[in-house]
Amino acid sequence: MTDVEQEITDDQWQRARLIWDYHRMGHEPVPVDVAIGLGSHDLGVAAASADLYRAGLFPVLLFTGGNSPTTRARFPRGEAVHFREHALELGVPDEAILVEPHAANTGQNITFSRDLLAAQGIVPKTVLLVSKPYMERRSFATARKLWPEVEVLCASEPLELDDYRNSIGDERLVLDMLVGDLQRVIEYPKLGFAIAQEVPEDVYDAYESLVRDGFTSRAIGS
Structure with missing residues (x-):
């Protein structure tokens, strides 16, 4: 694969942000045991x-x-x-x-x-x-x-996606990880590993698009 083919587009990053935001639960930290x-x-x-x-x-x-x-x-x-x-x-x-x-x-x-x-x-x-x-x-x-x-x-760390990708230093890997975790959110309830979570249509569309684009190195079975 050439460097041009590996370049991540603005559209792909926008789709990744949808998935990133979905993964974050938005819980307010409060005292716990x-x-x-x-x-x-x-x-x-x-x-x-x-x-x-x-x-x-x-x-x-x-x-x-x-x-x-x-x-x-x-x-x-x-x-x-x-x-x-x-x-x-x-x-x-x-x-x-x-x-x-x-x-x-x-x-x-x-x-x-x-x-x-x-x-x-x-x-x-x-x-x-x-x-x-x-x-x-x-x-x-x-x-x-x-x-x-x-x-x-x-x-988790209070980071936005751009900050997180800079901290990891591997842009493609970050997208692969976002896709891989969403696949597990979708598939693991069927296997009894987790409760089911509703995935909004725009998030699912973004996920399918990034899968088609090949961001699958962290997919199940990879």
């Missing part, structure tokens, strides 16, 4: 978690995540371990942090975190999920399916 930072390639999750802790929104912060092919090189000791270290650097006290170092997908993030909290004698009624910005909706849908007895709120 516990926050769970979901492991990923994005250290901004740990930074956002630390900011919210320092704002006094929760007493316990749990980081969850082992490794994946996309994070092993960056976080060789595991996502949750590196997230904890970053949060400590940002002023979160060690006694406030729990680490779940084994989860390999979002479903495991939720179930393993729930089990670790229970083992610590913590049975929360309210949980704040801190994730990558475009993963808020899928995280919410997964938690509502697997942990229906808790009230779930979502948060």
Whole structure:
């Protein structure tokens, strides 16, 4: 593929913004019993978690995540371990942090975190999920399916799409990730992994257009 063919058009970015906005849940952060930072390639999750802790929104912060092919090189000791270290650097006290170092997908993030909290004698009624910005909706849908007895709120770094793509440094990858997460929002309820979420027609049209344009490296089965 040539450089010209790889160039992302303004129209494609406009479609991506529709999907980006859909992924963001728009929840107002309020005090909760516990926050769970979901492991990923994005250290901004740990930074956002630390900011919210320092704002006094929760007493316990749990980081969850082992490794994946996309994070092993960056976080060789595991996502949750590196997230904890970053949060400590940002002023979160060690006694406030729990680490779940084994989860390999979002479903495991939720179930393993729930089990670790229970083992610590913590049975929360309210949980704040801190994730990558475009993963808020899928995280919410997964938690509502697997942990229906808790009230779930979502948060992420307060970034717009242009800021996020600059922080990642790979424009095409950002679009691939937006498309891949929306595919999971659509398909995972059919597999019992998450609750169903209504997808507005303009968002679905944008998704189909970007799929046709080949932004599918993070699609299921890729």
